[in-house]
Amino acid sequence: MTKAGPAAERVVRAGAELADQIGFEQVTPSELARHLGIRTASLYSHVKNAHDLKTKIALLALEELADQASAALAGRAGKDALSAFADAYRDYAFEHPGRFAAARFRLDTDTAAASAGVRHARMMRAILRGYDLDEPQQTHAVRLLGSVFSGYVGLETAGGFSHSSPASQESWTEILDALDALLRNWPTPS
Template sequence: MVRAGLTAAKLTEAAAEMADEVGLDRVTVSALARHFGVKDASLYSHIKNLRELRVRIALLGGAEMTDRIAAAVAGRAGKDALVAFADAYRQYALAHPGRYAATQLQFTPEEIADSAVVRRSAGLTYGMLRAYGLAEPDLTDAGRLLRAAFHGYIHLELSGGFGHPRTVQESWDRSLDALHVLLENWPARPDRSPR
């Protein structure tokens, strides 16, 4: 018997909570069906498959994280914006590791084509970086650098990869100081004109 009131949104929220509790890889259609006390087949009238469920978790997590970042950076520029952006990003990832993991999956353009979340997230990142005087293609390069630095740090932190006695927070703060200096002194692109 299908439990009344199941919707794609309710399934997504429950799957996101499950991902945070047990890890994204352990979220399955079967596990979600058991959670709601229904048969697997009952869920397929709301979601197509596990892949769609993961896209939904990623978009939910991305929207939540973007909202937190937007609130943190509002009215800030330069180093203040960078630190607020980075701290909001990290705090969300540490509080919601399963949702965060979903946001790091690779999606096809078709899966996220209509996503306002992706556009808003990119807009926030580029807006913060423009305050450093960057323009394309440096905006993309700097955005990729920040994402790699934040994600790498968070991944190591979540997996217990920092064993040195210095606090992880102190290293995070100094890393942000270094990224700020780098962004303020972004290297000029070499002249690629023929000689």
């Protein structure tokens, strides 16, 4: 049985820090135990297995990212809110590359429903209220925004845009302008 509490939280936080250093996919219980200077068997009093460790790191990352996005959104609306939210994702990815990868880790349905991922969707929907989209267009727009933010930032952090002009920041700004224009002029269903 795994223990909860401050020690377990420290183990998960150490796993998240390790993910930022070596990459989320490389984090294993044995690698984390080595990093902490403890026996792997000792780690299993805090996590059940590798999947449990990755799930807990993912939940931490989702929570941190939701907190950062929420703080960025405070008092903003319209394109300003869209840009603040997108920039919060991008900043988090550059500050915490392993945790950003962890935030995209596939969670089971119940865990996902109880995670901060729900907060992310609510924040996106709050932004979209300023664009007056009805369902199912609002859901389509949430999926579009998530795809663009995750995809662009994933490519950018992997160096995908570092070999050509213009600079990726210029493209990012253009993309946010284009998203704003699309959201203001969302096609009506036929």
